[in-house]
Amino acid sequence: KAGVTQTPRYLIKTRGQQVTLSCSPISGHRSVSWYQQTPGQGLQFLFEYFSETQRNKGNFPGRFSGRQFSNSRSEMNVSTLELGDSALYLCASSHGLADYEQYFGPGTRLTVT
Amino acid sequence: SQKIEQNSEALNIQEGKTATLTCNYTNYSPAYLQWYRQDPGRGPVFLLLIRENEKEKRKERLKVTFDTTLKQSLFHITASQPADSATYLCALWGNYQLIWGAGTKLIIKP
Numbered sequence: 715k716a717g718v719t720q721t722p723r724y725l726i727k728t729r730g731q732q733v734t735l736s737c738s739p740i741s742g743h744r745s746v747s748w749y750q751q752t753p754g755q756g757l758q759f760l761f762e763y764f765s766e767t768q769r770n771k772g773n774f775p776g777r778f779s780g781r782q783f784s785n786s787r788s789e790m791n792v793s794t795l796e797l798g799d800s801a802l803y804l805c806a807s808s809h810g811l812a813d814y815e816q817y818f819g820p821g822t823r824l825t826v827t
Numbered sequence: 828s829q830k831i832e833q834n835s836e837a838l839n840i841q842e843g844k845t846a847t848l849t850c851n852y853t854n855y856s857p858a859y860l861q862w863y864r865q866d867p868g869r870g871p872v873f874l875l876l877i878r879e880n881e882k883e884k885r886k887e888r889l890k891v892t893f894d895t896t897l898k899q900s901l902f903h904i905t906a907s908q909p910a911d912s913a914t915y916l917c918a919l920w921g922n923y924q925l926i927w928g929a930g931t932k933l934i935i936k937p
Contacts, residue, residue, distance in 0.1 A: 718870075747924070756831075756916070756929035757871070770924050804870050815861060816925065818870025 716741065718807050718819035726825045732793040735822045739786050739807030745769075746788040747816065748780060751802045763788055764810045795826045830854060833917060833928035840907050840935050848902040848931045850917035855926075857919035860893055860900050865914045865930065874915075875902075907935045 719738045727733050739746050748760040759772035763782035780790040786807070792799055802823050806816035832851045840846040850860070858879050863871035877884045877893045877900065884891045890903040904911050914932045918925040 749927075757918075757925075757927040759924045759926075762924060772924070802868075806870070815873035815876060816871075817873070821868075821870050823868075 718805060718817050720803075720805055720819035720822050722822060723820060724823045724825075726827060727795050728827055729795055729797060731795050732791065733795060733824060734789055734791045735803055735805075735824075737788045737790075737805035737807075737819060739788070739805075740817055743807035743809060743817070744786055745808045745810030746782055746786065747806045747808070748788070748790050749804045749806065750774075751804060751821075752800075757804065760790065792824075797826050800824060800826045831917060831919060831926055831928040833915075833931045835929060835931070837932040837934055840933065842907060842909060842935055842937050844907055846904040846907045846911070846933055846935070848915050848917075848933065850900040850902065850928055852898050852919060855898075855919060855921060856895070857921060859920045860891075861918045861920070861925065862889075862891055862900075862902050863916045863918065865916060871916055904933075909935045909937050911935050 721736045745764045747762040749757040751757050761771045761780050762769050766782045777793045782788045802821045804818050804821045806818045808814045808816045830853045861876045862874045865871040875884050875891045877891045879895055888905045892901045912935045914930040916930040918927045
């Protein structure tokens, strides 16, 4: 079974620009969660999609948005990039129930200059 | 607010010894707790899940305990090897999301 894939793996953007990151979950998984990880910080939850519906959202500004398609693939978008948005963005897929583990992709390393 | 704490300092252990990592939480009564391993530049990898009615869970050289009274989970690696060096994260399930600790970096010295 293919793992979670994320594209692109690395990205360099300028302040004020916007960016779209993509995540393809494991086949059969209906839940996709997005996280931001910065040095010294734990994984910060952005949002979770289940069957194309946003089921939960973390404490991030409205510049961070996402969506999920009917094939469970997901995208997240960050508009008006700030220097502080530089981070590793991880997506994780799962069956969507509480006692199922999450499978993470390799992440997208975003650098904002 | 819900909070999860892991030892922020790196843990240095001699090869062959048992490594013990701690995860403490407050203001929460989780039904499940998970442990993950993360290597530099990679996404976390699931290791073990333990439920609130389970005191202990084992998988090969790994053992997790869950004390809901102390609000603490301990993660043990027995007969540790340099390849076990990584950051270990604990996470609690709540409100349709996993709430994560910042992780503890484990270094196994040969």
